[in-house]
Amino acid sequence: MQQELRAPAYTTLGPVRDRRLLERVVSGLPGFSQLARHDLAEVVAHAWLMEARRGQAVVKCGERIPGVIGLGSGSAKLTLRRPNGEERIVRLLGAGDSFGLAATVLDRPCPVDVVALASSMIAVVPPMPVQRLAERDARFSLAVARALAERFLDLVDELRSTEQLSGLQRLARYLQSLLRGEDGVARLPATKTNIAARLGVKKETLSRLLHALAERRVIEVRGRDVAVLDRTGLAALAGDEV
Amino acid sequence: MQQELRAPAYTTLGPVRDRRLLERVVSGLPGFSQLARHDLAEVVAHAWLMEARRGQAVVKCGERIPGVIGLGSGSAKLTLRRPNGEERIVRLLGAGDSFGLAATVLDRPCPVDVVALASSMIAVVPPMPVQRLAERDARFSLAVARALAERFLDLVDELRSTEQLSGLQRLARYLQSLLRGEDGVARLPATKTNIAARLGVKKETLSRLLHALAERRVIEVRGRDVAVLDRTGLAALAGDEV
DNA sequence: CGGAATGTTGATTATATTCAACTGTTGTGG
């Protein structure tokens, strides 16, 4: 990641001129969708947009978080790093996804690194308007609480699978989750190295696991596209009980 | 506390009413401490106490959660189970601890098994008064949101350590956390089998790890008591950077 | 096009699990 060192962490776009885009992204944030017109306007007035290039760190672990972050376009990863460079991806963000609500509500340091995986348009809602709104609007703070509760339960589930499933099972489940709504072809949303980090294995291991599945005629891999040939077989490997 | 265990006011299992104890436990729940007198009274009016014996399942994974659960006395574990019986303890609860806020706010099935590790007095606050209060009281729902955000960040940290640290490092950190405020002796809050499950290893592995630490003269083990002889050495093993 | 990033493959190693046999501890009912 030489790139990260040379380039600035991010580039702020021109003053909040793109109010429409900002409004669209902010109103898509968890908890913000039910806001009254003028409340939304106030939040948007404090928020801003920024652009991040592939490989750029949007927020670094341990730094003060600039606010709730929503992805207007592009993609990013939330990662836990060890000093040596080993990384575990907690979540992959696509357009419309967001993160940072917990840290923003408490005004705590960011618990993860956030790195753009492609050129991305990012909306930032700083802590102040969020906290002020939460203090006076029960509907809003309840919506925030619900959003946080949702994420919390997701994370418990994450802990369950990383702790109790083998790499093969985690991969099988991950492929299943990518298939939701798709016909039979899952497109990996990131490089295999990143998918591996998302699954909590090394890229070499992911390579072997994909091969193992291909060998059993459960999938067929072509670059980032994974065709699922045998959904039942995949479900069996995922550990779905009878 | 011992007193309560030896001579509990109520020896019957199942719902028990004791307004004073209920008030004490409920007002200690995260988010409930700032409640106005009459709001607290209303919540307490809907809540109840129950007693659980060692080994009894208080809530089973997947069942509807009866509400936010606070431990008046005793201890319990929150565990993730695999069908085969393998278990991972997410959190150990002692007197004053609580759980279930996320699932209660969303009225979702309980994501873990809750099992008493000793005779325990348990307060249950059902979803209804929590949700009603949250809808009309911004202070309260914000407090709930903060409590959830707190737990969320804790869980991220948990994920970080289980994913990126070796068993030895996790044990070292766990011992450090038990030392907070203590002189130099940590008392394990549960059986070694349960501690092992808490750390994400098997009991055989924990036994060997404790031996490894003892061999290096970092600790001395006598039953559930672990004397830390070398805090610096422990910190080094825990991976605390320079 | 060229060079860096990404991905594959094989050999080796580390960490923790599993299996098995055994000892120690505890709580309960006779």
Next chain:
DNA sequence: CCACAACAGTTGAATATAATCAACATTCCG
């Protein structure tokens, strides 16, 4: 209060899973 069964913990050997190391192939942007 003791006997005894159930549970808790220890230890050693064999094993499994994934990491690490190293060399090479491929892809993809810039």
